[in-house]
Amino acid sequence: MNNALLFLINTGFSLYLMVVVLRLWLQLARADFYNPFSQFIVKATNPLVLPLRKVIPSLGQLDTATLVLAWLVAVLKMLVLQQLLLGGVALSQALVAGVLVLVKESLSLMFWILVIRAILSWFSQGRNPIEQVLHQLTDPLLRPIRRVIPPMGGLDLSVLVALIALQFIQILLADVLRGF
Numbered sequence: 001m002n003n004a005l006l007f008l009i010n011t012g013f014s015l016y017l018m019v020v021v022l023r024l025w026l027q028l029a030r031a032d033f034y035n036p037f038s039q040f041i042v043k044a045t046n047p048l049v050l051p052l053r054k055v056i057p058s059l060g061q062l063d064t065a066t067l068v069l070a071w072l073v074a075v076l077k078m079l080v081l082q083q084l085l086l087g088g089v090a091l092s093q094a095l096v097a098g099v100l101v102l103v104k105e106s107l108s109l110m111f112w113i114l115v116i117r118a119i120l121s122w123f124s125q126g127r128n129p130i131e132q133v134l135h136q137l138t139d140p141l142l143r144p145i146r147r148v149i150p151p152m153g154g155l156d157l158s159v160l161v162a163l164i165a166l167q168f169i170q171i172l173l174a175d176v177l178r179g180f
Contacts, residue, residue, distance in 0.1 A: 006084060013077035017102070018109045019044050020070040025109075027063050031136040035129050045069070074098040074105070104173045111166045114138055118159050138162075 023045045026038055033042070045066070052065035075098030082089050117134040124131050138159075145158040 002084070006081070009080055009084070010077070013073060013080070014105060017070060017073045017077065017105050020049075020066060020073055021102070021106050021109055023049070024063060024066045024070060025106075025137055026133070027066070028061065029137050029140055031133050035133050037130045037133045071098055071102055074101040077101060100173060100176060104170060107166050107170050107173070110138075110141065111163060111170070114141075114159055114163055114166070 019041055023041050026033075026041060031038055033039075048069050049063075049066050052069055053063075056065040056068055058064055075094050078094040078097045078101060079089050079091070082094060113134055117131070117138055120128065120131050120134065141162055142156075142158040145161050146156070149157050149161060151157075
């Protein structure tokens with residue numbers, strides 16, 4: 001029973017954290033706000049982001065209220081899991097681990113968005129609204145790689161290079177997180 005509860009709590013926090021990170025990523029990439037996928041992300045996060053915006057102003061293009069919300073969700077996830085696993089809470093560890101969890105979940109989200117984009121490219125004709133947003137999110141990540149490794153014979157290796165780099169960084173972060 002305890003493992004099932006831990007799974008549900010971890011999954012719930014991770015999914016909401018990914019939605020909050022997606023909101024931030026959509027804003028930074030200047031993705032189409034009127035896209036149905038973007039609207040879902042905005043509506044799912046507005047109840048917590050809008051009150052925070054009244055207290056936390058944006059810094060230029062960075063929506064700091066959304067960034068703080070993502071960090072708070074990661075910290076709360078760590079606190080709840082610590083309580084369930086250890087029977088106690090170490091707030092200082094949860095505050096630091098929250099940053100690491102936020103980075104790890106962001107990298108994981110980037111990885112899966114790239115995988116979904118690659119799979120959709122095999123089947124889709126490019127008219128899907130979700131695919132359009134995925135391109136808007138990932139093109140800034142892939143553009144520098146394409147300058148070094150241009151598409152060859154219609155085969156774009158930039159997604160593969162980005163996936164390998166993201167996995168490498170995630171493995172490094174996982175080693176750091178185990179220290180906590």
